[in-house]
Amino acid sequence: MFARKKIPAGTQILEYEGKRITNEEADELESADPDNPYHTFFFMISAGMIIDGNQDGNDARWINHSCEPNCETEEDENGERVFVLAMRDIARGEELTFDYGLVIEGRKTAKLKAQYACFCGAPSCRGTMLALTRRSKKTS
Numbered sequence: 836m837f838a839r840k841k842i843p844a845g846t847q848i849l850e851y852e853g854k855r856i857t858n859e860e861a862d863e864l865e866s867a868d869p870d871n872p873y874h875t876f877f878f879m880i881s882a883g884m885i886i887d888g889n890q891d892g893n894d895a896r897w898i899n900h901s902c903e904p905n906c907e908t909e910e911d912e913n914g915e916r917v918f919v920l921a922m923r924d925i926a927r928g929e930e931l932t933f934d935y936g937l938v939i940e941g942r943k944t945a946k947l948k949a950q951y952a953c954f955c956g957a958p959s960c961r962g963t964m965l966a967l968t969r970r971s972k973k974t975s
């Protein structure tokens with residue numbers, strides 16, 4: 836996703852939309868699509884549900900991960916909705932990114948890290964789209 840015009844810092848760009856599903860439903864969806872087990876359209880929210888950007892989702896699901904993003908995600912006060920905000924001024928034509936900080940249950944093995952390897956190219960790239968600390972972010 837690329838900015839069509841200049842976006843000032845702090846702008847709420849769009850909502851991360853999608854159907855609200857439970858963890859169990861997310862697990863079922865993943866096993867139903869073995870060709871694409873690592874897709875990252877799931878976004879875990881504090882309310883305990885997952886937003887599935889693949890169902891009733893919008894363009895927010897196409898925003899790529901970066902370890903040095905220009906956007907961040909913010910929940911509303913109820914922890915039910917997620918918005919993408921500009922962290923800094925974004926120039927026209929710049930790619931929009933946010934840090935997925937993927938949260939995955941269980942041990943973060945080398946194999947798992949390889950499956951979620953990051954190639955964002957940022958100087959501070961941590962080499963993975965997985966969160967290093969637990970927080971409410973995209974999930975898979």
Ligand SMILES: [Zn+2]
Pocket residue numbers: 901902903953954955956957959960961962963
């Ligand atoms: Zn990276």
